[in-house]
Amino acid sequence: MSFWEYLGERHQQLLADAWRHAAVVVPCVVVATVLGVAVGVAVHRGGRTGDLATATATARTLLAVPALALIGLLVPVVGLGVPPTVIALTLCGLPPVVRNAVTGLRGVDPVLVDAAGGLGMSRFARLARVELPLAWPPILTGIRAGTRMLMGIAAIAAYASGPGLGNEIFRGLASPGSAYALDEVLAGTLGIVVLSLLFDAGYVVLGRLTIPRGMHG
Numbered sequence: 099m100s101f102w103e104y105l106g107e108r109h110q111q112l113l114a115d116a117w118r119h120a121a122v123v124v125p126c127v128v129v130a131t132v133l134g135v136a137v138g139v140a141v142h143r144g145g146r147t148g149d150l151a152t153a154t155a156t157a158r159t160l161l162a163v164p165a166l167a168l169i170g171l172l173v174p175v176v177g178l179g180v181p182p183t184v185i186a187l188t189l190c191g192l193p194p195v196v197r198n199a200v201t202g203l204r205g206v207d208p209v210l211v212d213a214a215g216g217l218g219m220s221r222f223a224r225l226a227r228v229e230l231p232l233a234w235p236p237i238l239t240g241i242r243a244g245t246r247m248l249m250g251i252a253a254i255a256a257y258a259s260g261p262g263l264g265n266e267i268f269r270g271l272a273s274p275g276s277a278y279a280l281d282e283v284l285a286g287t288l289g290i291v292v293l294s295l296l297f298d299a300g301y302v303v304l305g306r307l308t309i310p311r312g313m314h315g
Contacts, residue, residue, distance in 0.1 A: 112263075112285055115261075115266060119262030119264075122183055123187065126187035126248060131191075133188075133195075134192050134193075134194075137196045137199070138195070141200060165186060165190060165255075168189065168190070169254065169258050169260075172258075178258050180260065182255070182260070191244040191245075191248050193244075194240040194243045194247070195241060198236040198240030198241075198243075199236075202232070203230075205233065206229050206233055210232070214227070235305070238301065238308075246294055249293060249294045252264065263290050264290075270283035
């Protein structure tokens, strides 16, 4: 059986796994974005605190506990399946958002913020109508990078009975002598790649719709 024949026979299962994969990643990206921006807002004005948050976020991304180990640590606490997957994805999605939120907010010209204050805007209004809109491009970049990362981590979560296309990959890896092993691994991997590209395209469109033309890089 060729790979294309395998896809034809298993397309319904693969589509269902792809849907579950996206369905577990999207809420985690949303929660990580809300929490990450909130942390960025809270710390970006403090010099050393902001630097510490940025450094910590960068270190978490580059040198952190491997995703599989993090999921393994969560399993004894919350069990198998969706709970450890959601917690791990949310935690892993925070660093790029926090880092870019701090960077974006610090890049806002203080003169603009002061001018808004001079017009009678409250601190919250300045944040909502001036600072966050101007910081949005780097924040969106952080969300985009985090989503790509979480697509891969969600596949690893299948090792702990998490949902998604990772189950297809691990089925193939668990039975290397099977006639379908290579097809299973390839189908799961390509499915994640396609999902990642679709989400990335969505972020490009979102950027075009929400970022003024003069702010595009």
